[in-house]
Amino acid sequence: MTNRLPPRKPPTMADVALATGVSPMTVSRAFKRDASVSDATRDAILQAAEGLGYVFDATASTLRSQKTSFVAVTIPSINNANFADTVGGLSDGLKERGLQILLGYTNYDIIEEERLIEQLLRRRPEAIVVTGGKHTERARRLLGNAAIPVIETWDLPRAPIGHVVGFSNAAAVRGMVDHFVAMGYRRIAFIGGDADRDTRGTDRRLGFIAAMQAHGLDATRLIAAGVPPISMREGADAMAHLLAHLPDTEAVICVSDLSAFGALTECQRRGIAVPGQMAIGGFGNYEIGAICVPGLTTINPDPRGIGARTAALILDVLDGKQTGPAVIAVPADLIVRHSSR
Amino acid sequence: MTNRLPPRKPPTMADVALATGVSPMTVSRAFKRDASVSDATRDAILQAAEGLGYVFDATASTLRSQKTSFVAVTIPSINNANFADTVGGLSDGLKERGLQILLGYTNYDIIEEERLIEQLLRRRPEAIVVTGGKHTERARRLLGNAAIPVIETWDLPRAPIGHVVGFSNAAAVRGMVDHFVAMGYRRIAFIGGDADRDTRGTDRRLGFIAAMQAHGLDATRLIAAGVPPISMREGADAMAHLLAHLPDTEAVICVSDLSAFGALTECQRRGIAVPGQMAIGGFGNYEIGAICVPGLTTINPDPRGIGARTAALILDVLDGKQTGPAVIAVPADLIVRHSSR
C-alpha cells in the first residue's frame, strides 16, 4: 500500500542502533552476519530492526563497499525458453553467493544491446553476461573498459571480448545435415535465419549451406521466415511457402524447434506424412520437440548447462581461481527423433 | 575483459569535470540532460566522458537522489511464456520512463517469495509487482510497510495489499465448463492444480469443481499432475493416468495449454480422436494452442495486456494521477477451438 501516514522517514541503521543501544557499526555487522557480533546482540538488533520496519539499504551499502552483488545479463528475448533456461541456470548458480541477476533484453538488436549494456554497467555489476558474439564497436569498448568479467554465451566468437561459454551454431547444424544425408535425404531446405538480426540463426543457416555444399547438394532451398524470434506460426507459413514453391523437397531443417513444430503442424493440416513425405529437424531441444508426435530431431545446446557453467566461471573468476580468459566450448549434440527416420 | 593494466581507479564525474574545466555539478547536469546546461558545454562534457571511459554511477546517484529507477517484479518462474509476456508488457511500458525491471522468481513457493521480496525491497524499488494474491504474513507486512506502490497481478485477491491488475481464475474456468457442458460433454475431468504451491492452478481447479457441481455433474475426476509448473510431459502422463483409471471420460480441462498439449499428444499416440473421443481444454492462450492440430480451446488472460496495464497504473500512481488503490479486472475470455467441438 502507499502509506497514508504522515510521511515520516523510513528508519535507518542509526535508528536501529539507537533502539538497541549499540553503535550503527554493530548494526551493520549484525546484518552482515559478521561473526564478531555476539549472538545476543545480533538477535536483539535484528528483532529491533523488524519491529521498526527497518529494511537494509543495499544502495548505500553498495556505494560504500563497492559491491553491488549484481550480475548483469542480456538476452535477446525473455520469451524464449532456451534463454530463459540459461538465465535459470545462471541464477541458481549465483544465488547461493548472494549474487542477484540484473536482466535486460535486446530484442535481437545490437543497437538496442549497446544501449542496454550501457544502462546495465551504470549499475556497476560484478560481472556481465551477454548472449552472442556480435556487438557494436562501442558496446565492445564499454565491455572491454568495464574492469569486470565479461562472458559471451551461446556462440564461439572469433575475437572474444573476455570469456566464452558457447558452441558453434554452424557446426551443430552441419552435424544435422550429415544425419539427414546419411538417412538418404537429398533435397533439403532450411527455414529461418535473418541476416540482420538473429546472429545465431544466421550462423545456423551458414552452417547449413556449407554442409550442403560439402555434400555436393543444392544449398539454395532457403526460406526466410520473418524477423526473429521466429514463431510457430511463421514456421507453418514457411512450410506452406516451401510446399507451394519447392514441392519436391524431401526434408527441412528449421532454425528452432518452435518453427519446426509450426512446420510440422502445417504438414498435419495438409495430410503430409512426417517423416514419410517430409522429414523435419529443429534446433534447441525445446520441450515441445520431445513430446509432439512425431518427436522432433533437434540439437541440444543444453541451455541450462550454459547458464550453470557460466555461473561457475563467474565465481571462479571473482575468486581469482580463473585468471586468463576462458573459452568453454559446450557440447551441442544431435538428438535424433522420429521426425527424421 | 578483466583488466590487466595497473588497477587504476575508474574515472568519476570529478575527473570528467577536471578534463572539461567545469564543476562536477555541471557534469551531473549534462548527464541528466538538464536544459540549463549550454549545448556546447554539454557536448564537450559528454565527449570528454566518453574519452575517459567514464560510466555514470547509478548507485551514487540513487543514494543521493533517492531515486533508483527500479521496479521490482516477482514471477513464479521465468520459464513460462505467460509470465514472460507480462514482464515484456511491463518492461515496454516502463522503459520509456527510464524505469528498469528488477526481476526475481519464486519458484511457486510463497516462502521463497517472502525471501525474494525482502531482497528486492533492499534495492529500494519505486514500485513492486507481485504475481498472485497469496503471500506469507511477513511478506504482506513488508509490502505494506514499503511506502511504494504494490501491485498484485494474475489474480483478484480478496484482501488486496494495494493495487490489483488481474482476473478470477476460478470464474474463467467456470466459463469453460459451461462451454463444455453446452457442447454436450458430461463426464469431464480436470488435470493439474497443486494445492500447496500453484495458487492460480488451485483456483482454476476450485472453479472447475464449483462449476461442475452447479451443473449437477460429478466433480471428482481430478488428476494431480506433479509440482508446478506442470510440463507437457506431465500433461501426457496425466492423460495416460486418466485413460487407465477413468476410461469413460469424455472431456478434460487442463490447468494450462502446455499440459493440455501434452494430453493431446498422448491421445495422438494412442489413436484417440480429439475431439471425437476426447475433448480437451487448456488455459493461457499459449502460442502452441493456436497452432497445434486440433487447435486448443483455451482461456486468454492476455498476459501482455496485464503487464501493459500494470505499467500504466504504476506511472499513474507515481505521477499522482491515481490516488486510491485501484482494482483493475482484466478480461480472461474463452477462446473456442477445434479441440472441443
Next chain:
DNA sequence: ACAGGAAATGTTAACGATAACATAAACGAG
C-alpha cells in the same frame, strides 16, 4: 593475580553523486 591475546564493540571518514542554495554572465527594456 596478571600479562597476553582474542572477542566484542566503537569512531571517523569516505564511497560518488546531486538537492538546495548561491552567484556570475548575458540580455533586454526603459
Next chain:
DNA sequence: CTCGTTTATGTTATCGTTAACATTTCCTGT
C-alpha cells in the same frame, strides 16, 4: 547606462552504509 531577469554555472552539505583503525571487555594459562 542602469536595473531586473533569465541563463549558465559554482559551492556546500548530504544520502546511509561500511572500511579501516581504535578501544574496551573478557578470557586463559601460568
